[in-house]
């Protein structure tokens with residue numbers, strides 16, 4: 001498979017409503033789409049999940065654009081590849097910048113699957129026909145809004161509710177939510193808003209029968225989470241702290257995490273995501289697929305990854321309509337009875353809608369050898 005041509009587009013889409021976490025609020029989303037073509041005219045698509053501001057990780061849309069244009073595309077263009085695992089090998093001279101790498105690698109995975117007449121899920125070794133999905137609800141103005149949102153998403157069939165917490169919106173919020181929904185599969189995501197000084201507060205969360213608490217401590221910490229986990233009954237799930245198989249191995253060895261949230265962008269691509277999945281499966285650590293408020297292309301990649309067997313817990317990959325008035329793929333991602341059907345057609349299994357993509361495009365660049 002000859003990597004002949006790239007097109008990079010910058011899109012701007014507005015979400016139906018703002019999404020708030022302990023690190024900030026987003027509503028307008030800018031992101032990059034990567035289109036790659038081989039010598040036969042097959043084409044593959046990838047989506048960068050970096051945000052405009054470096055709140056979740058250090059990457060941004062701008063740093064991704066710089067890396068993709070000046071380093072990653074030059075390392076791949078004109079190369080003959082037999083498998084997408086070779087993309088990461090070609091990028092091995094570049095440190096970090098996982099979201100930029102993942103966007104390009106994802107496009108090559110889609111290309112590879114299409115060229116070989118396989119679905120992306122099949123190319124990854126996934127076997128599930130349907131995936132279970134949960135919903136991640138941002139911080140709300142007040143508790144009654146949150147209670148109402150939870151009701152709405154439960155009515156839509158979502159199988160697990162994740163709420164965001166931060167200092168000042170934690171123990172009481174969960175106590176009151178639990179009182180209204182005593183049996184709902186519930187978890188909380190702190191996005192690194194606490195430190196070990198908050199250990200007494202965090203211990204109180206054990207009262208609420210949470211499935212897990214996601215990333216309570218530092219985004220770059222593995223050690224303090226192991227100290228905290230020894231004091232908590234509730235399982236810790238790491239998100240921000242895991243960038244690679246090596247990080248997953250260390251966090252598991254230290255007892256810092258009992259569950260891992262895998263995001264393709266955060267770990268540098270599907271090949272690394274699959275390695276983490278396999279390692280966790282061998283070590284009895286369940287995983288689930290996190291979300292980055294993706295548009296349709298990124299969402300399609302998440303669905304394919306989630307078809308792997310150790311994605312035991314419902315992920316954050318909700319339907320297109322949870323985020324967008326109009327998504328950039330046909331058909332859009334839909335959820336029925338809390339499940340998404342894994343496509344069986346070639347590649348990502350959703351067709352990029354070029355007219356809609358054009359409508360949201362604010363910049364477009366072509367690269368040929």
Ligand SMILES: O=C(O)CCC(=O)c1ccccc1C(=O)O
Pocket residue numbers: 021056136189191239290291292293294316317318
């Ligand atoms: O619905 C989604 O895509 C997941 C939403 C979510 O929780 C999230 C959104 C933006 C940044 C970080 C996170 C997170 O999982 O921590």
Ligand SMILES: [Mg+2]
Pocket residue numbers: 189191214215239240261290
């Ligand atoms: Mg998270």
